[in-house]
Amino acid sequence: MAKKIERISLGSMSPGTERHLLVHRYGKIGARPKAYLQASIHADEIPAMMAAHHLIRLLDEAEKRGEITGEIIVVPVANPIGLAQNVAGTHIGRSELRGGGNFNRNWPDMFDGLTEAVESKLGSDADRNVAVIREAMGRRLANMRAEAEFSKLRLELYRLAFDADIILDMHCDDEALMHIYTTNDYWPGAKDLAAETGSRAVFLATDSGGQSFEEQIYLAFHKLRVQFGDKFPIPIAVLTSTVEFRGQFDVFDDLGAHDGKALYRFLQRRKIVAGDPGPMPTMLCEGTPLDGADYMRAPKAGILAYHVKLGDMVRKGDLIAEIIDPLAEDQAKARTEMRSVADGLVVSRCSKKLVAPGEGITMIAGKESLAHRKGALLSD
Numbered sequence: 001m002a003k004k005i006e007r008i009s010l011g012s013m014s015p016g017t018e019r020h021l022l023v024h025r026y027g028k029i030g031a032r033p034k035a036y037l038q039a040s041i042h043a044d045e046i047p048a049m050m051a052a053h054h055l056i057r058l059l060d061e062a063e064k065r066g067e068i069t070g071e072i073i074v075v076p077v078a079n080p081i082g083l084a085q086n087v088a089g090t091h092i093g094r095s096e097l098r099g100g101g102n103f104n105r106n107w108p109d110m111f112d113g114l115t116e117a118v119e120s121k122l123g124s125d126a127d128r129n130v131a132v133i134r135e136a137m138g139r140r141l142a143n144m145r146a147e148a149e150f151s152k153l154r155l156e157l158y159r160l161a162f163d164a165d166i167i168l169d170m171h172c173d174d175e176a177l178m179h180i181y182t183t184n185d186y187w188p189g190a191k192d193l194a195a196e197t198g199s200r201a202v203f204l205a206t207d208s209g210g211q212s213f214e215e216q217i218y219l220a221f222h223k224l225r226v227q228f229g230d231k232f233p234i235p236i237a238v239l240t241s242t243v244e245f246r247g248q249f250d251v252f253d254d255l256g257a258h259d260g261k262a263l264y265r266f267l268q269r270r271k272i273v274a275g276d277p278g279p280m281p282t283m284l285c286e287g288t289p290l291d292g293a294d295y296m297r298a299p300k301a302g303i304l305a306y307h308v309k310l311g312d313m314v315r316k317g318d319l320i321a322e323i324i325d326p327l328a329e330d331q332a333k334a335r336t337e338m339r340s341v342a343d344g345l346v347v348s349r350c351s352k353k354l355v356a357p358g359e360g361i362t363m364i365a366g367k368e369s370l371a372h373r374k375g376a377l378l379s380d
């Protein structure tokens, strides 16, 4: 089946302008497994678009050889709204300037109304139950209407992704090592993704509290299983992962080619593309709980001075950074120490050098859940 390019209009928010999504579709619609990949819903996270560019090149070649065996959808620019937001020369890609907030938070609840829609149709056949659940989700999305372009963006991306077996939402962090987020339900099932991408950390959660795009689709299955699992078999039918392609400045053609190949081999392992991906790379880490990640936040305003680098292993109590108050009258008292509350790996750092209270400074992947990490587990 020939590749298709689809353009989906997001409508016009201002006379004379109109944005659209561009979608690369491979394989037969309805073929299984179905993989959905999107890049840069946080529009200033360019490494994800670079990886998508290289993946598309490889998939185009595979398609010519007739090697697409499942269905694949790639959206190389998931957020044309954020891509165009520029204020005085600075790209603002994380939150909508019109006031819609963080582009990857507060997505509509895909569990909403599902209980009533599927309750009388569930039975003893697990595959049939998955089909029933997807049919109900699809019907709801088909009936949903959106006016503003950000709402349309969410709806159209949901419509492309909701029935996929694999959803990869491609991002990057600020300064960071390669890492992924996935669900407790899909771990260790997603080890091949972690291994192929060379992830140095895998953060596991069931509900991170952020209502992010791919988690909302996963949670629909998870919540139905909690609700009906003792009566009917309800598989977690989708592997969802937020894939963090390192830091914002890690944008290089050769690195993107490396990442595109890694995604391609992952799709081969999942039998969505034909061909031998070769031996599985060695895993570089274990999965660790997202609520065990020490998200250190600046206690006060000042100049940020690090005492650790990415990839350092630290112990509880180690000095991670100091905040320096440039206005201190006594420079001997200008420094405020920030010490780790976990043993673990330094996965990310903040690239800003002047920080305000509450701003995230670093993320340390610890193995044990931390008592203070409850509720919303993601950064803003």
Ligand SMILES: [Zn+2]
Residues within 6 Å of the ligand: 042, 045, 104, 171, 172
């Ligand atoms: Zn992001």
